[in-house]
Amino acid sequence: MLLPLAYTFDVLLLDRDRFSSSVELPAAWEELAESADKLARSLAGYVTPYNMMGELADYDKGLPAFSEDELFEYMKKAIDHSKKVQSEAIVPVFVNFTDGKFSGPDNTLDLLNGRKFDFFSTYNKDSGITVDITAFAGINRNSAHPDEAFTVLDFQISREVQKGFPIYSAMHSLPTHMDLYSNEYPAHG
Numbered sequence: 055m056l057l058p059l060a061y062t063f064d065v066l067l068l069d070r071d072r073f074s075s076s077v078e079l080p081a082a083w084e085e086l087a088e089s090a091d092k093l094a095r096s097l098a099g100y101v102t103p104y105n106m107m108g109e110l111a112d113y114d115k116g117l118p119a120f121s122e123d124e125l126f127e128y129m130k131k132a133i134d135h136s137k138k139v140q141s142e143a144i145v146p147v148f149v150n151f152t153d154g155k156f157s158g159p160d161n162t163l164d165l166l167n168g169r170k171f172d173f174f175s176t177y178n179k180d181s182g183i184t185v186d187i188t189a190f191a192g193i194n195r196n197s198a199h200p201d202e203a204f205t206v207l208d209f210q211i212s213r214e215v216q217k218g219f220p221i222y223s224a225m226h227s228l229p230t231h232m233d234l235y236s237n238e239y240p241a242h243g
Contacts, residue, residue, distance in 0.1 A: 057211060059189040060227035063175060066100055070170040079174070082181045087135050092142060099139025101176040103132045105184035128179065188227040 081089075083106055086098035106128060109119045120128075175183045191210055193203040209215060216222075216229035228234075 056190040056192040057207070058187045058230050059191050059210060059216075060222055060225050060229060061185045061187050062227045063183050063185050064100070064102055064105055066097065066174045066176065070172050080177050080181045080183075083177055083179045084131075085181075086177060087131070095135075096139050096142065097174055097176060099136045101132065101178070103129050105176065105186065106132050106178050108178035108180040108182055108184055188225050 081094070083098055083101060086094045089095055089098075107120065107125065111117065111119050178184045191207050193200060193207060197203050211230065213231045213234065216231050217234050219229075222229055
């Protein structure tokens with residue numbers, strides 16, 4: 055069994071003074087793509103194709119959640135829609151949401167200069183947000199020292215380590231403890 059250590063997800067920023075949307079979120083990818091609202095169509099155009107499908111498998115049954123033909127059709131729709139949206143001239147600011155902060159000088163300078171942004175997650179076909187697991191840990195069942203391996207793994211996934219360990223910045227990821235990187239538990243101490 056593998057345990058997730060870190061994750062990330064797609065986030066877009068849109069200038070609050072220039073764009074607003076009448077679409078109620080969350081919404082399925084197709085609802086956004088087919089919306090009369092230009093901003094909603096734009097949000098659908100910036101979903102990374104591998105995040106668009108949502109659940110990849112029925113893990114209880116050990117089967118893929120969709121067929122190869124369904125995957126091909128969704129990928130084709132995503133690529134075609136992305137090309138269309140790029141011609142409509144709503145270009146959001148992409149954010150690498152790194153360790154609860156903004157990364158990249160452009161995003162940081164805009165925020166420091168007082169520009170107001172609305173955050174949007176990109177939605178998959180099931181109206182959910184697809185999370186990308188960026189780091190896993192596990193113990194090999196043939197380990198010569200399983201108890202010691204468990205101790206190391208338990209240490210790695212502890213809240214205190216995940217709260218103060220700067221590796222999440224290097225991995226462009228968030229820790230798996232959901233309460234971290236909040237106002238109560240800010241990044242890195």
